[in-house]
Each structure stands twice: as structure tokens, then as C-alpha cells.
Amino acid sequence: MRVEEGRAPDAAQRQGGGRPQQPSAEAGAGDRGRPGAEGRDHPAASVRGHAPDAERPPALVELDRATAEPDVGAVLHAVLVSALFLSALLVGTDVGAPVLADELQGLIAVVLVGGEGTRLRPLTLTTPKQLLPIAEVTMIERVLGHLAGHGVEKAVLSMGYRPDAFLAAFPGDRCAGVALTYAVEPEPLDTAGAIAFAARHASVADTFLAVNGDVLTDLDVGSLVEFHRQRAATATIHLTPVEDPSAYGVVLTAADGRVVTFIEKPAAGEAATNLVNAGTYVLEPSVVDRIPAGHRVSIERDTFPALVAEAKVFAMASAGYWLDAGTPATYLRANLDAIRRATPPAPGARRGDSGVWTVGRPVIDGDLIAPALVGDAAFVAGEARVEDAVVGAGARVLAGARVTRSVLLPGAVVGARATVTGAVVGEGAAVAESTTVAEGCLVAGGSRVE
Template sequence: MRAVVLVGGEGTRLRPLTLTTPKQLLAVAERSMIERVLDRLVEHGVEEAVLALGYRPDAFLEAFPNGRASGVRLVYAVEPTPLDTAGAVRFAAAEAGIDETFLVVNGDVITGLDVGALVQFHSTVAAVATIALTPVEDPSAFGVVATDADGRVEAFVEKPPPGEASSNLINAGTYVLEPAALDDVSEGATASIERETFPELVRRGGLFAMASDADWVDTGTPATYLSANLRYASDSGASGEGRVRHSVLGAGVCVEAGATVEDSVLFDGVRVYGGATVRASVIGSRAEIGSGAEVVELSLVADGASVPPRSHVRSGRVEAAPGS
């Protein structure tokens, strides 16, 4: 089976980390997000993944120069202009010559979903498109889906106002599509699969959904990206005498005596000077946290950036100085 993986977004919510690295190439506990997504697809028989690229396609070509990752053959489909989700899928499928049932997955969602079961359900109900669903406490930030007893989707509402959702089951970012699902998307057109394609398929009765309570993490925000990392947390890899607890540390990280690192992600080569505190934050590679500084509450520090001694960064963003 083949899959289209959506990796074209700019990852604006994770800036400044994504100013230098596309979101899906950011590490989740020392393995890139996209590799973790592909790992799961391989387990369910996917042999070829078409990467729908937009932002920084060169970075993916550099990361996987031989055209393979996680045992999957890669096809690169670089959008000439941003096409939104349906447009990107249509473009990528055409570039790869896909004319059979195929998967579509968001490249920033790490999940334990049984993809094989989703494909089987899709075939059994003869759907034009099938969405995987997952339950969440607050569905207002996602696409909410309501179905009948057979799994046929009756309503698809993208990001309803808080408190107005008809269901807590949301679009989990994994789909099975027939080529006909994209018949209304013109070549080169900009179109949203969530706001245009799926609602139209609901009207025609061709959209189905299958709920799953499998592990599911959308890594697109600082909180969820940090959470995904901490699921695989390891305190190994740091030199120095500082206190490190429940954190993910890259190679060559140095935490000096008197410094504290808790519930955080530190990329390769980070140095935390004495007396500094890093808590519930993500620090880019080669960044320095000055003595006595405090970086806390979902702060993001860019690659190569420096946090001055005794400064305080709370839920903030620190970019690197030009030329650093």
C-alpha cells in the first residue's frame, strides 16, 4: 500500500525551532517525528510514502538522500505554491501516479492506530473516504465528527466554538481514500480536505469514520511536542554535575553544578550554566542558558541562541542573534 504524508506546513506554533528545521524533522526523543510516523506505517504494510512537501523541501532531501526512511521508499512531491491539505494530497497523488486506494497521514501526529483495521473497515463499508477518530477532552481545536451506528459520517465540523461540539470524537489525521474522493479538486487548485472535501463527501454519503482509543499525540504545539518527547524521556547523555530529571537530552549536553533541568528537551550541544533553571521547555541545539537564568513554562529557545545570565523567560520565545 502507498501513503501520502503531509509535511508541507511551516510549523509556526513551534517557532523559533522551526525557523531552521521543518517541524516533522524535529526530534522526538532522538528520532525525528517523520521517522516515527513512517515506523508505524511500515508495521501495517506501507511500502511507499509520498512526502507532500512545501516548506523547506531541501531539508527532507538532505535528511534522506537515498530516498528511503524507516524501510520505506520515499517519493518527493514539492508543491509549487501552498495548496492546502486537499490540494496537497491531490498534487502528491498525481506526482506519484497513485490510482488505487491509499492512505493519507498528517506528518505531525504520532499514534498507535491500527492502520490495517482502518483499511479493512474502509473496504467493508465501501467508503469513498474513511477517517480515523480519537476522543479528546476539548474538541474545539480540532475537526469534530458525528456518525451513525454504521460509521457513516453525518456531520463534520472543523474547529467548533468551545462548548458547542456535538461529539468529543475528532479527526485523528489518518485517512483512507479512493482516488474519487478528490474528483472535485482541480489540478493545482488550493483546497482544504477538512473544510471542503469532507463536508461534500458527507453530503453525498460517502464519508465513513472509525473510532480508536489508541495512543494519539498531535505534536504541533509546544505543549504537545514536549509531551511527546517526555513519553520517551531519558536522563542519559549529559555531562556535568547539575540536577537533571525526566528530560530528553541530546548528545554533548552539559549541565553545570547548581543548574536544574526538569521535564524539558535539550537538543545536541546545549550548555546550561551554574544556577540556571530549565523547566518544561525546549532548548535548541548549541543554545546556552546563562548562569542564574530561568527558562520555564513551555518556553522555546532557538538553535544557537543565548539566554543572558539571570534573565527570566516564561512561556516565551528566544531567537538566535543574526549570524549565530
């Protein structure tokens, strides 16, 4: 039996300042409009957050402290070297990480992870999108690992949807070497509202970072902070170039980097720039002071335009790796990008003579064509073929099955003679024998497709 084909949207739409805009069918569902969270320093087991929409889609949808006195100097050196290595590993860039600057020490990051991930349903019905794995490492670990590599030691996770999942994932309140504080909002506050609430919750009193928890980048954070401070900016936006700026909100700047204006989706061929808001910001506490507590406020549509009018916003562009992994198409791409690089896609990953990455002790009897990654305790049966794909920990590809340009999340099963192409099969899901999962499909975790 053949699963009905789906078609992915061409690109995520952009709203003011260039961040992605929700498709109209998801308006009010709370992905980009529900990024933040507020609450206690460490929520109890009964953490609530804001509830997701009651409506549920079908199982398959279209893709779119050491006690001894330490040698502080030696410990710090080891931590920084380890953080730099972890950053390069998790982001996967092939360029060298910058030397850490003294001014980055103590810098706090507010990381927006509160959205419901509606664009990634049904994968996110039970798992926040930032906890979905990208080549066996969760999205949030990759984001925080990159920040750690630039000297960030503390982060506030601004949460709303399923905060309990983050607490369960990081019981020691640390992720990728970064100490975590949690801020859980009872209702959506939009981007600026969420950033302000989290910053107030953590008593942020100095320059800080605000980042989107679904953006993967090799941005030199130290250079962005230095740029911000040299210009005595109130807010600095990271910009990235895109091929087709007509699908985005572009950002126009003066020669010194001062933001002049935002232009929403210019006509094709008429854009004055191809630079868009990349979702990483350096902010002063005065930005928080101007955001009213408890109100929905967008940093892209409300806060930045107001600051631009006062000539207080600057922007720095870089042309390195950048990907908003919050859509089905880009989530799949993030996984495939990770296994196509020269650097290990996950801690402990080893590359064999064939170029295939393995983690732990998988059992491989079938054919694997690089690039590919097979996780611990996964099984690829004889006469099965896996190419340009991720087979998560404990997943199984049975005899005669074909998996191409796809991701099998942990515990997924692809039955004998089944075919999966350009798709994502959720955790613990099963694709029945001789079934075809066509290009552009997401299979819900724990479901069965036949």
C-alpha cells in the same frame, strides 16, 4: 537573570473536520494551510519549494539489494517482523502490533510535511518540524516507522517548506524502512490540494493513505483500511475521543460509521459526540479526481463536506494513543511521553537500574532522576540535576544546573547553576550561567540566553 515567563495555550484549536486551526496571529503563515508539496521525482540540490515568511520572532518565545538471489519468503518474513518491532519502538505503544494483512501490501501513504511549523517557532526557523527530534528520533521517522509496521512500503512526502532538509536527512530516499518519493509544491495548496498533487505526482491509482506528518498514534492502520473496504467507502477518517470537544470540530456518524455531519466547536456540554478528526485518512483515487489541480483546497472544509453530502464518507474511532505534536506544549509532551513508557524511546536506548535511558556513551557525573534520557556524547556535570527530561546527543548540563520537564536538543548547553523548567532549548543553543529559563519557553537553535 530570569527569562520572561510565557504561557501556553490551553489546547490547539480545531477547524472543520477536527484538525487544528491556526491561531489568528499565524493566519496565512502556512502551517496547516501549507501542508503539501509537488514537484520532481527526486528534486535536485537546488530544490526551492515555497519560501517561509520573512518575519522572524525573537530567539526565545512563549511555549504554547543484495546481488545474490534471495529467499523471498524468508526476506519478507524478516522485513515484516522488523517493521513491527520498529513500529512499536518508534510509537512507543505498550500494546501488541496487529498481524499484517495481505491487502496492506503495496499500500502507498501520502505524508503531509510541507507546513512551516509556525506554532513551533523559533525551533522551526531552520528545521522543518517533522525533522525535530522526539527523544532522539525525528518526528517523521516515528510516523513512517509506525506505517512501516503495518505494511506500508512506499510514501510520498508532500513538501513545501525546506524540502532540502529532508533530502539531506534521507540521502538514500528511505526512512524507517519506507521508500520515499518527494513532491515539492511551488506554492501552498492546502490539505486537499497537497494530497491530490502528491498522489498525481506518484501516479497513485489505488486505495491510499493520507496522514499528517506531525501526528503520533498507535492506530491499527490495517483495521482502518479493512473498515474502509468493507463499507466500499470513498473516504474514511480516523476519529479519536477528546476530553473537551467544545475546543474541536466534532464528527457525527451513523451506526454503520457513515459520517452524517461535521460540527465546528460545539458549546461546552452540548456536544453530541467527543469524537474528532485524528488526521489519518484512507482515500480512493476518485477523491483526487474531484480536487482541481493547482488550487488551494481544504480536505476538512471543502472535500469531506462535499462527499458527506453524497453519503460517501465513513469514519472509524479508536481510543489508543494519539497526539498532534505540532504545538510547543504537545511537542514537549511527545518527548516526555516517549521516555515515560516501558518500551525503549529510541534505537539503542538502554535503561539502567535507576530507570534512566541512555543512548551511546554519555558522561554522567550529576544526578539523574527517572524518567530521563541522555543521548550519545552528552555530559551531565557533577552537582547538576536532570529530572523528567531529554538531554540530546552532545548536549551539556554544567555544574549545579537544574533541568526539569524539559528537552535539550542536540548540542544545547545549560550553564552552571542555570535552571530550565518546562521548556525546550534548541539545537546548539546556550543558556548562560545562573540564568533561568521559565515554564513555557522555546529557545531558538544556535542562540544564547543570558
